Amino acid sequence: MSLNYALLGLLSITPMNGYSIKAFFDEAINSVWHAELSQIYRELEALEQKGLLSSTIEQQRDRPNKRLYRATDEGKRSFMDWLSSPPLKFDMPKRDEFMLRLLFGSMAGPEVAKKEFRLFIDQMWRVRARSGEGSNLAARFPDDPVMAKADQVCRDDMYCRFIHRRAAMTSETLIAWAQECLAELESLPASGAGKS
Amino acid sequence: MSLNYALLGLLSITPMNGYSIKAFFDEAINSVWHAELSQIYRELEALEQKGLLSSTIEQQRDRPNKRLYRATDEGKRSFMDWLSSPPLKFDMPKRDEFMLRLLFGSMAGPEVAKKEFRLFIDQMWRVRARSGEGSNLAARFPDDPVMAKADQVCRDDMYCRFIHRRAAMTSETLIAWAQECLAELESLPASGAGKS
DNA sequence: TTTATCATGTAAGTCGTTACATGATTGA
DNA sequence: TCAATCATGTAACGACTTACATGATAAA
Numbered sequence: 343m344s345l346n347y348a349l350l351g352l353l354s355i356t357p358m359n360g361y362s363i364k365a366f367f368d369e370a371i372n373s374v375w376h377a378e379l380s381q382i383y384r385e386l387e388a389l390e391q392k393g394l395l396s397s398t399i400e401q402q403r404d405r406p407n408k409r410l411y412r413a414t415d416e417g418k419r420s421f422m423d424w425l426s427s428p429p430l431k432f433d434m435p436k437r438d439e440f441m442l443r444l445l446f447g448s449m450a451g452p453e454v455a456k457k458e459f460r461l462f463i464d465q466m467w468r469v470r471a472r473s474g475e476g477s478n479l480a481a482r483f484p485d486d487p488v489m490a491k492a493d494q495v496c497r498d499d500m501y502c503r504f505i506h507r508r509a510a511m512t513s514e515t516l517i518a519w520a521q522e523c524l525a526e527l528e529s530l531p532a533s534g535a536g537k538s
Numbered sequence: 539m540s541l542n543y544a545l546l547g548l549l550s551i552t553p554m555n556g557y558s559i560k561a562f563f564d565e566a567i568n569s570v571w572h573a574e575l576s577q578i579y580r581e582l583e584a585l586e587q588k589g590l591l592s593s594t595i596e597q598q599r600d601r602p603n604k605r606l607y608r609a610t611d612e613g614k615r616s617f618m619d620w621l622s623s624p625p626l627k628f629d630m631p632k633r634d635e636f637m638l639r640l641l642f643g644s645m646a647g648p649e650v651a652k653k654e655f656r657l658f659i660d661q662m663w664r665v666r667a668r669s670g671e672g673s674n675l676a677a678r679f680p681d682d683p684v685m686a687k688a689d690q691v692c693r694d695d696m697y698c699r700f701i702h703r704r705a706a707m708t709s710e711t712l713i714a715w716a717q718e719c720l721a722e723l724e725s726l727p728a729s730g731a732g733k734s
Numbered sequence: 735t736t737t738a739t740c741a742t743g744t745a746a747g748t749c750g751t752t753a754c755a756t757g758a759t760t761g762a
Numbered sequence: 763t764c765a766a767t768c769a770t771g772t773a774a775c776g777a778c779t780t781a782c783a784t785g786a787t788a789a790a
Contacts, residue, residue, distance in 0.1 A: 431635060
């Protein structure tokens with residue numbers, strides 16, 4: 343299973359609606375978990391039908407209503423069982439498109455690789471910048487108690503600090519790595535686009 | 539798409555059978571791409587039916603026969619198109635179970651987190667050890683020309699060196715990060731299992 | 735007036751995992 | 763003799779993505 347426990351965990355702490363869960367994933371813990379809205383809504387419904395979540399409609403003027411989900415007692419139990427269960431895997435299957443392209447670098451020539459490394463470094467700069475700030479959900483959604491609570495889950499929490507520290511350290515390393523590779527590519531005795 | 543181009547790329551360089559492709563993924567570029575055998579076989583068949591791959595049976599005494607696949611001209615063209623196409627995404631969706639558990643660390647207590655960090659560090663030691671060696675396919679499959687060729691794809695190739703260097707640097711960083719976190723957890727004023 | 739944000743969903747399709755089936759050979 | 767390695771597959775399921783549909787308000 344997957345998304346499943348991310349939802350049960352979050353909704354064990356605070357009630358949220360689908361849209362705010364998506365925002366939390368993207369803004370606060372984007373280095374940890376990703377999910378599309380459509381998947382979130384579907385999964386929320388499935389968990390409610392299993393009795394692990396319950397939902398209520400929150401009326402809003404000026405805006406569409408929200409369906410707030412929260413974990414039931416059974417949902418909390420199910421989550422805690424998972425959280426304390428030992429069979430955990432560290433090696434999540436990797437499928438990295440950039441790395442795959444790099445593997446075939448000698449077939450495309452160094453110019454392509456150089457261009458992609460420069461884009462990669464740009465991207466990592468953005469990641470690094472974001473990882474320093476932590477979550478800014480409360481700022482982006484002022485006077486929304488749901489977002490404020492979701493934000494607070496991460497602020498002042500040691501484990502969230504660990505997560506952001508990891509994102510910062512990893513992006514730092516990847517920038518160094520990419521610059522190293524780029525330097526080697528640029529020092530190449532410029533031949534006319536071919537094998538390495 | 540995904541596995542798709544990994545296969546076309548590999549089979550543009552050298553003919554391989556399903557089993558050896560799996561071995562190449564796992565042994566030589568496990569930080570880049572992962573796939574189950576069943577998926578590889580299914581995808582190979584699909585690509586052959588599209589005319590992007592062709593296959594021949596290689597007879598063997600003492601062992602089951604091999605079905606060797608290679609990219610057709612159309613397959614090679616299709617692959618090169620992809621390789622030189624700009625719309626590349628660096629942000630592959632992340633779903634990291636260990637990190638997700640860590641996010642909810644304050645609900646499980648520091649002892650659980652400590653245990654998992656120690657396991658994580660063990661795992662990363664193994665990753666680091668492996669990333670130094672590069673691929674050892676030729677050693678594991680002596681007198682198999684398919685494996686020898688697959689292995690050679692990576693040896694002496696600058697881009698493969700880049701890949702292994704990244705794996706080495708990343709595992710190094712992750713070990714440092716985990717040790718840092720573990721130290722902070724161990725310096726905690728031992729309370730009886732509860733909130734942070 | 736058009737675009738962006740907020741908000742919830744459905745449907746179809748692709749991608750990936752797990753379980754099962756088969757069968758020979760080699761090494762412990 | 764039992765497990766592991768080599769080798770190829772099928773079937774069923776589960777997870778994830780993409781495209782579509784709707785509709786309000788706020789800002790450019």
